[in-house]
Amino acid sequence: MEIKWYLFLSIALFCIGMIGALTRRNSIIVFMCIELMLNSVNLLLIAFSKMHMATVNAFGTSMATSAQIFVFFIMIVAAAEVTVGLAIIVMMYRNTHSIDINFLNRLKN
Amino acid sequence: MDAIQFIYLVPLLPLVGFLINGLGRKTLSKSLIGLIGSGVIFLSFCISVLIFIAVSKEGFTTQDIQYFDFINVGKLNIPFEFQVDQLTSLFLLIITGVGFLIHVYSTSYMKEETQSGYGRYFSYLNLFVFSMLLLVLGGNYLIMFMGWEGVGLCSYLLIGFWFKEQENNNAAKKAFVMNRIGDVGFLLGIFWLISSFGTISYHDLYNSSNGIITSISAINSPAIVAITLLLFVGACGKSAQIPLYTWLPDAMAGPTPVSALIHAATMVTAGIYMIARSNILYSLAPTTLDVIAVIGTLTAIVAATIAIKQNDIKKVLAYSTVSQLGYMFLGLGVGAYSAAVFHVMTHAFFKALLFLGAGSVIHAMGGEQDITKMGGLGKKMRVTYITFFIACIAISGIPPFSGFFSKDEILSAAYASNPLLYYIGLGGALLTAFYMFRLLALTFAGKFRGTEDQLHHVHESNATITIPLVILAVLAAVGGLVGIPEVFVKNGNKLNDFLSPVFAHSAQIIASQEVPHQTEIILMIVSVILIITTSVWAWKKYKEYQPGTGEESVFGKAIKNKFYVDEVYDRIIVKPLNALSRLLDNVIDKKGIDGIVNGVGRGVNYGSRQLRLLQSGQVGSYILLMVIGMLLLFIIQLFTK
Numbered sequence: 001m002e003i004k005w006y007l008f009l010s011i012a013l014f015c016i017g018m019i020g021a022l023t024r025r026n027s028i029i030v031f032m033c034i035e036l037m038l039n040s041v042n043l044l045l046i047a048f049s050k051m052h053m054a055t056v057n058a059f060g061t062s063m064a065t066s067a068q069i070f071v072f073f074i075m076i077v078a079a080a081e082v083t084v085g086l087a088i089i090v091m092m093y094r095n096t097h098s099i100d101i102n103f104l105n106r107l108k109n
Numbered sequence: 110m111d112a113i114q115f116i117y118l119v120p121l122l123p124l125v126g127f128l129i130n131g132l133g134r135k136t137l138s139k140s141l142i143g144l145i146g147s148g149v150i151f152l153s154f155c156i157s158v159l160i161f162i163a164v165s166k167e168g169f170t171t172q173d174i175q176y177f178d179f180i181n182v183g184k185l186n187i188p189f190e191f192q193v194d195q196l197t198s199l200f201l202l203i204i205t206g207v208g209f210l211i212h213v214y215s216t217s218y219m220k221e222e223t224q225s226g227y228g229r230y231f232s233y234l235n236l237f238v239f240s241m242l243l244l245v246l247g248g249n250y251l252i253m254f255m256g257w258e259g260v261g262l263c264s265y266l267l268i269g270f271w272f273k274e275q276e277n278n279n280a281a282k283k284a285f286v287m288n289r290i291g292d293v294g295f296l297l298g299i300f301w302l303i304s305s306f307g308t309i310s311y312h313d314l315y316n317s318s319n320g321i322i323t324s325i326s327a328i329n330s331p332a333i334v335a336i337t338l339l340l341f342v343g344a345c346g347k348s349a350q351i352p353l354y355t356w357l358p359d360a361m362a363g364p365t366p367v368s369a370l371i372h373a374a375t376m377v378t379a380g381i382y383m384i385a386r387s388n389i390l391y392s393l394a395p396t397t398l399d400v401i402a403v404i405g406t407l408t409a410i411v412a413a414t415i416a417i418k419q420n421d422i423k424k425v426l427a428y429s430t431v432s433q434l435g436y437m438f439l440g441l442g443v444g445a446y447s448a449a450v451f452h453v454m455t456h457a458f459f460k461a462l463l464f465l466g467a468g469s470v471i472h473a474m475g476g477e478q479d480i481t482k483m484g485g486l487g488k489k490m491r492v493t494y495i496t497f498f499i500a501c502i503a504i505s506g507i508p509p510f511s512g513f514f515s516k517d518e519i520l521s522a523a524y525a526s527n528p529l530l531y532y533i534g535l536g537g538a539l540l541t542a543f544y545m546f547r548l549l550a551l552t553f554a555g556k557f558r559g560t561e562d563q564l565h566h567v568h569e570s571n572a573t574i575t576i577p578l579v580i581l582a583v584l585a586a587v588g589g590l591v592g593i594p595e596v597f598v599k600n601g602n603k604l605n606d607f608l609s610p611v612f613a614h615s616a617q618i619i620a621s622q623e624v625p626h627q628t629e630i631i632l633m634i635v636s637v638i639l640i641i642t643t644s645v646w647a648w649k650k651y652k653e654y655q656p657g658t659g660e661e662s663v664f665g666k667a668i669k670n671k672f673y674v675d676e677v678y679d680r681i682i683v684k685p686l687n688a689l690s691r692l693l694d695n696v697i698d699k700k701g702i703d704g705i706v707n708g709v710g711r712g713v714n715y716g717s718r719q720l721r722l723l724q725s726g727q728v729g730s731y732i733l734l735m736v737i738g739m740l741l742l743f744i745i746q747l748f749t750k
Contacts, residue, residue, distance in 0.1 A: 018736060021732055022729060022732055022733055022736065023729075025729070101728045101729065102727055102728065102729065104726075104728070
């Protein structure tokens with residue numbers, strides 16, 4: 001399959017995620033949208049790594065490996081972020097009985 | 110070497126006196142302050158005498174004593190150095206000798222001051238003498254400039270000594286500002302010297318074997334003319350010549366002994382000293398010498414004219430000083446340097462005597478300075494009267510008193526150079542005789558015109574006041590004998606011989622024009638007869654003076670108002686300057702600069718109030734802004750490649 005289809009899919013996923021993050025007020029959905037964006041990037045990275053499988057980098061190994069390592073990084077960071085983020089959302093719900101992100105604008109003024 | 114190695118003590122002692130009196134003015138007793146104040150000057154005087162003896166020995170050569178590096182930048186090295194030669198040693202004697210007498214006189218004259226005022230007075234007085242000594246001892250123009258500024262500062266402090274009266278402060282400020290105008294010229298002259306010759310040491314410049322200036326033979330080169338003119342501007346300010354003379358009459362606001370000190374021993378002679386010191390430089394610039402001669406003559410005649418109509422005893426003397434300084438500059442201008450220095454010396458004697466005598470009169474009159482309200486004091490104040498009389502004869506130039514010899518030397522040199530200068534100078538001398546005898550007659554002759562109270566109060570001053578008067582009177586009477594003209598006694602001009610090494614090189618440059626002896630004698634006789642006639646006439650005219658209501662002629666009024674010079678200066682310089690300052694203050698500063706500063710503040714305030722609205726607290730809007738920002742970065746990235 002040509003690489004452009006992967007690109008289209010990944011751009012579509014990223015845009016969906018971004019629009020969701022911008023428009024929805026439910027923090028869990030915003031959260032999910034952020035995950036979607038991260039994963040669309042992962043998809044892109046994997047696609048390119050497959051494409052460059054044969055290219056050799058400065059160390060004499062395949063270029064693909066670095067992209068794949070990057071993907072793992074992103075997954076780990078995302079996982080860490082989820083734990084913190086979900087904890088915040090839980091605390092927020094406990095205190096305000098709402099998970100509306102616009103509810104937390106107390107810093108204003 | 111003997112005495113000369115202790116030369117540093119001469120200025121150091123007054124400095125120590127200044128510190129002790131200045132710091133201890135609240136704790137030391139008055140008599141102790143007076144003792145320290147006069148004592149240090151007396152010690153300086155003793156050392157000066159020793160130095161004078163050492164200098165006048167056969168085979169003395171100019172000594173240059175370096176103490177430490179003062180300024181050392183790149184190629185320029187200005188050491189802190191003293192130079193001792195005949196001119197210096199003579200000035201040392203005048204400054205410390207006359208200064209000492211004035212100090213002694215002050216101990217009694219200032220008795221009524223408060224204790225701290227007394228200490229302050231003597232510390233300033235000592236600082237004044239210190240500055241002047243530094244000025245004449247300095248071995249380069251920078252040290253001279255330090256002393257130069259020092260005397261300016263001290264004159265400011267002492268003229269405004271009674272600072273509780275605004276008038277005195279104004280006079281002090283005027284003296285200071287006028288001096289500053291001159292100082293700018295002097296400083297520029299020094300800079301120019303440095304940039305064209307790379308040194309300002311007298312030793313390097315005027316050394317008789319390999320001095321930089323001494324080896325120049327070009328006459329009137331533009332740089333030298335400019336330097337000498339700039340230095341002369343400084344001399345004009347310090348020595349009160351046209352156009353910067355107006356501060357000196359106002360300087361009368363200070364205590365009378367201070368006036369004596371300013372006029373006789375220190376301060377105003379600085380300009381003469383500076384030009385005499387730079388005589389080689391000036392001799393190379395005949396144009397400047399002409400300017401000096403003309404300005405000196407003009408000052409002599411204008412100030413003498415103003416003096417004949419003044420009624421304040423100290424103002425008359427002040428204008429007389431301006432006029433006598435004019436003679437000294439005339440002498441310098443026609444190349445008769447030693448005659449000018451001679452006149453400085455005799456003038457120091459009789460002018461100090463006149464001022465101290467005037468102080469004694471003012472003291473007796475309880476602060477009255479208007480001579481139209483005096484009269485008949487001669488009977489009550491014998492010593493003051495006689496000494497004042499001697500001073501009058503001396504300043505008028507009646508032989509054999511000191512003023513005759515020095516003035517005659519200057520005038521005959523002027524005649525040799527240009528008879529016109531001589532005639533104007535002689536006119537000034539006649540005016541001098543007139544106003545001095547007018548002053549004498551109004552003060553000491555006739556009937557008393559003051560109040561009853563004052564009449565009872567009038568008394569001869571005590572010994573600390575009269576003894577300096579007597580000493581100065583003796584000096585004023587016989588001081589001229591060191592410079593008897595060749596006409597009378599062969600090799601009679603001892604002073605001229607003494608100073609000749611200093612002016613030797615100048616004498617080579619300026620071909621000395623000798624007046625034939627016969628002419629000189631005729632001139633002398635004519636001038637003496639004229640002067641005596643004028644004196645007698647003035648004495649007769651004012652002996653029985655009664656305050657009348659006679660109408661003043663227009664010219665008389667103009668003289669009385671000092672030719673409106675102060676008013677003219679006020680109109681053409683002070684007022685426009687004030688207007689300009691007000692304009693700068695109101696328009697440029699308050700509106701322009703303040704507007705910019707305040708405007709920046711207001712702008713930032715307004716801008717931040719608007720920007721604050723972006724911080725809405727809505728998470729969604731933050732994310733949106735973030736996305737927009739990133740998109741912008743991408744777009745920029747795309748288009749800049």
